[in-house]
Amino acid sequence: MKTKLILLTLTVALLFAMGCSKKSSVIEKENYAFVQGRAYDDGNAVPRAAKATADLAYEEVGAAGDSDSLSVNYPDAERKLIKRANISVRVENLDTAEDSVNALLKKYVGYAASSNIQENSRYYSLRVPANYYDIFLAETGGMGRLINRYENTEDVTLRYYDLEGRLATKKELLKTFQAYLGKAKTIEEILSVEARISDLQYEIEGTGIQFRNLANNIDYATIDLNLFGPVTSSMQNQNLTFSERVKQLFGSFGDFLSTVAMILLGIVIYGIPIILLLGLLFLIFFGKIGLAKKLWRLIKS
DSSP states (O other): OHHHHHHHHHHHHHHHHHHHHHHHHHHHHHHHHHHTTOOOOOSSOOOTTHHHHHHHHHHHHHHHTTOSOHHHHOTTOOOOEEEEEEEEEEOSOHHHHHHHHHHHHHHTTOEEEEEEEETTEEEEEEEEEGGGHHHHHHHHHTTSEEEEEEEEEEEOHHHHHHHHHHHHHHHHHHHHHHHHHTTOOSHHHHHHHHHHHHHHHHHHHHHHHHHHHHHHHHHEEEEEEEEEOOOOGGGTTSSOOHHHHHHHHHHHHHHHHHHHHHHHHHIIIIIHHHHHHHHHHHHHHTSSSOHHHHHHHHHHO
């Protein structure tokens, strides 16, 4: 009898636990359906916990996009890369080089985001379709003597798909709250839902701007092009790169050494004979021969 009583108690406890688990599962499914915009109102007031449930679910969805593993979260994702380069070229004619840049932009459907025109230099920030990046960069480098070239590629795949997912989630939440707005029964519920709708619209606008800017940087590579004209005597110290200034410094030092060598050579070729000649004249007039002394004595006598 005691054994049967224990078994009966365990059976009742097991059934109770299964019932609680089933109820919890139903609640979770209903909350998830609310977040995805499939919840419905059976005539009752809008649940006061709806906003908190939606916010919590949204935070969980957003956190899923923070993983460092691209293959886990986006197994079929296409790589999203931002390409940027900085190139400096010295050309013989700046006007001709500028015409070449405009022709390249027209050929590869690009545009100049900004430009800075100076007396002996041109600076451009060029945007070109990413699929033409390599060939465009090669052709700009061929316009003259390459001074410097720097390239950078940033992988923004995770950020791109994370923003895309967050934007889609916020739009679904917005549809859900808009659907609940017509079912609200009290002023308090209406104001609460409208406030959440306003917040979501603001968040969607901000996230949308970030997503569009990122997509634009992916679709169009940025090339900062610096064109320098030929170095003239009047602009010898202007528009020179660091490497050119170093070369100029050593070139000036070489010129100095050449000048010193020429002076020493001149002293050897011309100075020594002049010194010898002066010494000889001194001996003739004032030395042992003393012509000047003898002439002075004749005049005096």
